[in-house]
Amino acid sequence: MYWLFSTKCKKTLNKMKVNPKDWRIEQLETVAKQYGVAVRKTGGSHVVSDHNEWIELLCVPAHRPIKPVYVKKFIALIEILEVNDENT
Numbered sequence: 001m002y003w004l005f006s007t008k009c010k011k012t013l014n015k016m017k018v019n020p021k022d023w024r025i026e027q028l029e030t031v032a033k034q035y036g037v038a039v040r041k042t043g044g045s046h047v048v049s050d051h052n053e054w055i056e057l058l059c060v061p062a063h064r065p066i067k068p069v070y071v072k073k074f075i076a077l078i079e080i081l082e083v084n085d086e087n088t
Contacts, residue, residue, distance in 0.1 A: 009034040013078065020071035025062050028074055035081050049074070053084050 013031050016023060025047050029039050032049055040048045041062075049058040054077055060070045 006034065016071055017075055020068035022065045023071050024064055025060065025066060028060065028066065031078065035078055051081065053081060
């Protein structure tokens with residue numbers, strides 16, 4: 001299912017892994033959509049990401065740039081999807 005990624009999405013995710021600094025919420029949203037992750041903007045100061053294979057929600061402050069800790073959490077959750085996809 002997740003093999004339909006664009007090359008740009010894969011490159012962006014790899015760049016995030018190498019350097020989790022100075023990313024914007026729009027870039028996380030682009031990668032999230034490629035993995036089927038639902039992104040909610042509630043009008044508040046956070047953006048919430050959710051997927052039915054995740055145990056937890058990811059709430060990211062919408063400040064610019066996003067702090068590296070949130071990018072690392074995002075990457076970890078995306079990697080869960082990749083591992084689950086390989087096992088199916």
